[in-house]
Amino acid sequence: MAHELKDDELHGQQGENDAPGGGWQSVKATEQHFLREKVPFVGNRLMLKINTPNGGFECPSCAWPNPSKPGPAEFCENGAKAVAWEATRARTTPEFFADHTLTELLAWSDHALEKQGRLTHPMRYNATTDKYDPIDWATAFREIGDKVAASDPKRVELYTSGRTSNEAAFLWQLYGRMIGTQNFPDCSNMCHETTTVALPQSIGVGKATTTLDDFEHADCIFLFGQNAGTNSPRMMGLLHEARLRGAEVITFNPLRERALVKFANPQTPKDMLTNHGVPISSQYHQVRIGGDIAAIQGICKHILAVDDDARDNGGERVIDHAFVEMHTQGFDAFADHCRELSWARIERYSGLTRQALEEAAQAWMRAERVICCWGMGITQHIRGGDNVHQILNLLLMGGHIGRRGAGACPVRGHSNVQGDRTVGIFHKSGEAFLSKMDETFGIECVREHGHDVALCCEAMLRDEVDAFLGMGGNFFRAIADQARIFPHVENIPLTVQIATKLNRSHLIHGKSAYLLPALARTEKDVQVGVEQTITIEDGMCNVQGSKGQIDPASKHLLSEIAIVAGLGKATLAPNAKVDWEWLAEDYARIRDKIEATQPETFHDFNARLAATGVFHLDIAARDRIWQTDSGKAHFLFPKEHLAEDDSQPEDDHFQLLSIRGHDQFNTTVYSYDDRYRDIYGTRMVLMMNPRDIEKHGFEAGNRVTLRAVASDGIERHVSGFKIIAYDLPERCLGAYYPEVNDLISVADRDAQSNTIAGKSIPVRLELMSTEAVEAETGMLASA
Ligand SMILES: Nc1nc2c(c(=O)[nH]1)N[C@H]1C(S)=C(S)[C@@H](COP(=O)(O)OP(=O)(O)OC[C@H]3O[C@@H](n4cnc5c(=O)[nH]c(N)nc54)[C@H](O)[C@@H]3O)O[C@H]1N2
Numbered sequence: 001m002a003h004e005l006k007d008d009e010l011h012g013q014q015g016e017n018d019a020p021g022g023g024w025q026s027v028k029a030t031e032q033h034f035l036r037e038k039v040p041f042v043g044n045r046l047m048l049k050i051n052t053p054n055g056g057f058e059c060p061s062c063a064w065p066n067p068s069k070p071g072p073a074e075f076c077e078n079g080a081k082a083v084a085w086e087a088t089r090a091r092t093t094p095e096f097f098a099d100h101t102l103t104e105l106l107a108w109s110d111h112a113l114e115k116q117g118r119l120t121h122p123m124r125y126n127a128t129t130d131k132y133d134p135i136d137w138a139t140a141f142r143e144i145g146d147k148v149a150a151s152d153p154k155r156v157e158l159y160t161s162g163r164t165s166n167e168a169a170f171l172w173q174l175y176g177r178m179i180g181t182q183n184f185p186d187c188s189n190m191c192h193e194t195t196t197v198a199l200p201q202s203i204g205v206g207k208a209t210t211t212l213d214d215f216e217h218a219d220c221i222f223l224f225g226q227n228a229g230t231n232s233p234r235m236m237g238l239l240h241e242a243r244l245r246g247a248e249v250i251t252f253n254p255l256r257e258r259a260l261v262k263f264a265n266p267q268t269p270k271d272m273l274t275n276h277g278v279p280i281s282s283q284y285h286q287v288r289i290g291g292d293i294a295a296i297q298g299i300c301k302h303i304l305a306v307d308d309d310a311r312d313n314g315g316e317r318v319i320d321h322a323f324v325e326m327h328t329q330g331f332d333a334f335a336d337h338c339r340e341l342s343w344a345r346i347e348r349y350s351g352l353t354r355q356a357l358e359e360a361a362q363a364w365m366r367a368e369r370v371i372c373c374w375g376m377g378i379t380q381h382i383r384g385g386d387n388v389h390q391i392l393n394l395l396l397m398g399g400h401i402g403r404r405g406a407g408a409c410p411v412r413g414h415s416n417v418q419g420d421r422t423v424g425i426f427h428k429s430g431e432a433f434l435s436k437m438d439e440t441f442g443i444e445c446v447r448e449h450g451h452d453v454a455l456c457c458e459a460m461l462r463d464e465v466d467a468f469l470g471m472g473g474n475f476f477r478a479i480a481d482q483a484r485i486f487p488h489v490e491n492i493p494l495t496v497q498i499a500t501k502l503n504r505s506h507l508i509h510g511k512s513a514y515l516l517p518a519l520a521r522t523e524k525d526v527q528v529g530v531e532q533t534i535t536i537e538d539g540m541c542n543v544q545g546s547k548g549q550i551d552p553a554s555k556h557l558l559s560e561i562a563i564v565a566g567l568g569k570a571t572l573a574p575n576a577k578v579d580w581e582w583l584a585e586d587y588a589r590i591r592d593k594i595e596a597t598q599p600e601t602f603h604d605f606n607a608r609l610a611a612t613g614v615f616h617l618d619i620a621a622r623d624r625i626w627q628t629d630s631g632k633a634h635f636l637f638p639k640e641h642l643a644e645d646d647s648q649p650e651d652d653h654f655q656l657l658s659i660r661g662h663d664q665f666n667t668t669v670y671s672y673d674d675r676y677r678d679i680y681g682t683r684m685v686l687m688m689n690p691r692d693i694e695k696h697g698f699e700a701g702n703r704v705t706l707r708a709v710a711s712d713g714i715e716r717h718v719s720g721f722k723i724i725a726y727d728l729p730e731r732c733l734g735a736y737y738p739e740v741n742d743l744i745s746v747a748d749r750d751a752q753s754n755t756i757a758g759k760s761i762p763v764r765l766e767l768m769s770t771e772a773v774e775a776e777t778g779m780l781a782s783a
């Protein structure tokens, strides 16, 4: 007999009386994080300055925008964690490095490494002692500059993580282009690159067409593969508000994410008094991993059926035919495709019933204004681009682009990942930008496309990298195929990491290696006696200033901008049009150069910033201007997908998704707890459907090895994961990123954008022997 799902044996369940997402637990957790970092919370001046234009600083956590009238403390639990983590009193000093070899530190956990606190001095690797020694900035710049200058530019890789400011990112790409490379692997290549590539194919722009105002007017919001409660908690306030005014929220997610089920807004007194919260999702569809294409085409199929019926019988049409006619191409082919698709196939690929998908379609038909949001559950798939196209089809059918209360909303990750791309971090920049760069700086930019993250990893595997320089982030911990790539890193002549805290990427190093500590966003950045402002672009295209508030963690820190300027001066021959020091003395000068290279996007950059503190970049699709080849928006769909293939997957194959816990920011692990999933004290868990646990002869609590089912014949596995019963579809598994990254091949990526397929990893499970468990847990305990 099939095992019945019982709430009390499942993790992450929302029982009737359980605490909702958010609520008092959220307030308590916020305070605890400040206490842990020894930063006083109550009345903390810093938190009053967060996300306020004109003189405040931008939260270093996610890319969700600020409201036009920010509240007195416009932040969320996880933003506060990020600030506390940055403002910590703990320091990773030269004395710390004198006490530990890198080999020893490699056995430490990610949490333990970053927990040491802020880096204080520039350091250089000493191969004789296997330790980092302090070095002065001038020597570091000279040595790195000499080595980069001696490298083959095609073999230099400049990585960027999305916390970097527009100004630092702009100089970073200038530095790269002057060296003669276009190798700009970017964290976005593991994130929303899928969107950046696929969205313009549909509507001509790669960014959100919504603003916060649209969320206030939408009457139906679809959430595909995105966990707002943890990863963009400030979005929860809007969803909460939308539900209270009667809008619908339709969620597609294999996992039941607690905050998307029910949420108490910490900024709403009534919720806090009752601690009951508001049901967020009016429909929650636990789609099979990778099943979104089928699910959306199923929704469209039903909408088409209703519309066809209205046409034939004189009823009210539900598709916006006037819009489709005037603004789009490809509708008929898409409509025919959906009409012909059988429900049997849709149900099989999506894992959802026809009835469930018809209900979702009805919500769409009831709504006048629909917004679709999506995150990593959509982008990190082999068919990620096709996923994005289907979401856009759903919007286009109703004319839901270019009017108030409707639109496409990719929910971006890092606080400035979008801005970094806008100002020029791109491995295949277009001619318009490159010729402006040439003109502005008297250089000749390389036109040949460079490396993204996947291509950079492949170059490493072939030992074709001479220098890797990382602007922030934790490249070697974020990527796929780590066990294969690490042994090659020691062959790289030079690795340089610019960072705020110690992480694994600083321990996996080349023949010569440097660790350069940077100012963080919360800190005052004074250049020639003047406090500087940097800018960022949030996930809805608002460019705004950010000014650090607290004293730097160490007097030896330099700003990212000053570091790039130092490297530029040391590496490159003098150029009359690029005075690195002059640029770094006043960041407004860098903004003038950004404007010079993109005069339309950034016209009057400094003036607009001074006038309002924030301005919105034009998004043509908001005005129904389609910057595609045809001048129209496109209905796109994969023709060969959802084939009539009756073969069943092999009995012991599962699809694994990798996700973030509530107490982590990417590779930064704040703690081992995930309150929203009832997982405490460990991240080494494997979420599994109880029926699968039984059917495959396991028990909750068993420790297992996960083996990748790879087509390239390479053996990949990770061990020591404890099975927990979880409410997710059969044959689907969940575990934390980056613990499972070693299962992913660099070749597993979205076909067009090369985005890492972190959400559908084919695996087999093996029960670990008692001896193996003991060996593993022994190892874990010592970490
Ligand atoms: N506190 C905190 N905030 C963050 C981050 C953080 O780590 N911590 N990271 C930042 C960054 S860089 C990013 S990119 C964003 C990430 O934010 P999200 O996009 O929310 O990222 P994930 O945690 O990876 O979760 C993706 C969601 O997709 C679901 N999912 C997985 N596979 C599928 C599928 O096939 N179909 C559907 N429909 N759903 C699926 C998962 O169950 C999960 O709920 O958050 C940013 N903000």
Ligand SMILES: Nc1nc2c(c(=O)[nH]1)N[C@H]1C(S)=C(S)[C@@H](COP(=O)(O)OP(=O)(O)OC[C@H]3O[C@@H](n4cnc5c(=O)[nH]c(N)nc54)[C@H](O)[C@@H]3O)O[C@H]1N2
Binding pocket: 114, 161, 162, 163, 164, 187, 188, 190, 191, 192, 376, 380, 413, 414, 471, 472, 473, 474, 475, 478, 479, 498, 499, 500, 501, 502, 503, 518, 519, 520, 521, 560, 658, 659, 660, 665, 666, 667, 668, 737, 738, 740, 741, 744, 756, 758, 759
């Ligand atoms: N399997 C799997 N893999 C994934 C994902 C997944 O969902 N599943 N998600 C992918 C995604 S969406 C992303 S964005 C990447 C994340 O990849 P990255 O952006 O490379 O990683 P982070 O963990 O955000 O980087 C954290 C480090 O950044 C440094 N840092 C923090 N603030 C600053 C600063 O202000 N300046 C500088 N210079 N350094 C700073 C600190 O030293 C810290 O240790 O991972 C990707 N990898």
Ligand SMILES: [Mo]
Binding pocket: 187, 190, 191, 192, 413, 414
């Ligand atoms: Mo991301």
